[in-house]
Amino acid sequence: MAGIKVRDLAYGRIRSPDLDAQEAFLTAFGMARAARTDKALYMRGTDPAHHIHVTEKGDPGFIGFAWAVADEADLKAVAKLPGASGIETIDEPGGGKRVRLTEPNGYTIEIVHGIESLAPIHVARQAINSGAAPLNRAGEVIRFPVGPSTVKRIGHAVMGSPKNQETVRWFRETLGLICSDDVYAGEKDNLIGQFSRIDAGDDYVDHHAFFCMKNARAGLNHFSFEVQDIDDVFMGHEYLNGTGKYDHMWGIGRHLLGSQVYDYWADPWGRIHEHWADTDRLNARNGGNLVSAEEGLRSQWGTRPPEKFIGHISP
Ligand SMILES: [Fe+2]
Secondary structure, three states: OOOOOOOEEEEEEEEEOOHHHHHHHHHHHOOEEEEEOOOEEEEEOOOOEOOOEEEEEOOOEEEEEEEEOOOHHHHHHHHOOOOOOOOEEOOOOOOOEEEEEEOOOOOEEEEEEOOOEOOOOOOOOOOOOOOOOOOOOOOOOOOOOOOOOOEEEEEEEEEEEOOHHHHHHHHHHHHOOEEEEEEEOOOOOOEEEEEEEOOOOOOOEEOOOEEEEEOOOOEEEEEEEEEOOHHHHHHHHHHHHHHOOOOEEEEEEEEOOOOOEEEEEEOOOOOEEEEEEOOOEEOHHHOOEEEEHHHHOOEEEOOOOOHHHHOOOEO
16 A cells, blocks of 8 residues: 555546636636636635646546645655556646546546645635624624635545445545544445545544545535635525526535535536535544434534435536
């Protein structure tokens, strides 16, 4: 085994026949264009990552996703894995180097390093009053701009797979991900969904960077992006709803596992993109749990997921 530990999810990669329509959706969803070529669209959030979403021009499809490593030595280690591409110079805006791997369902997992950073985009935010802190904004009225959410960063990728346990084992062993919550149905060894987070030692990371659930078909369930705060989830919902152009898939609610306030939207080819704010943040000492589906796959508030969301796969 390579023994590396990835440092962050970097970007998702899909294919669409119309980059104008893809950019219109992602702009309404709250990303900004980082670069566009004849062949592909690169979108960013407000954090410095050059891009967090890549769309290649072509028939609609899920290509895979990329993980950043902290050290170029990690690229050398994964390049030795069976089926690995070897270290490549990325011939795309932002540059950098990568190794391409193939996960058990045939999708491409890129391990990347040295991609250019951009200046962060500043988002002005006013303080929020709460019961415990009633004077956070004393003497000042709050006013939000009307418009899309402002996506900050990519948070996680979710896949479905008929071989979900093998898939999760591959991701954990190859990328150094660790268990946050393994979810079972019926017998305790019948795992139907597994939440994995990055192992950054004592540093705190999102509850999950990768979730894989059992499905008859393999593919993408959704890509997920952190927005500025809970208001931003609601503001983005109002905006996307107001366009009348896009399918709302689920939300708004607050998950149990991960605790995010979530809202899910489909792009023009049915690929689901999630907005969220306020996830649980854990470190390596938090360990992992085995939980039942009834206990774990519910919301703390909000409606139950519709069938069109639960079974959704974009191959
Ligand atoms: Fe999600």
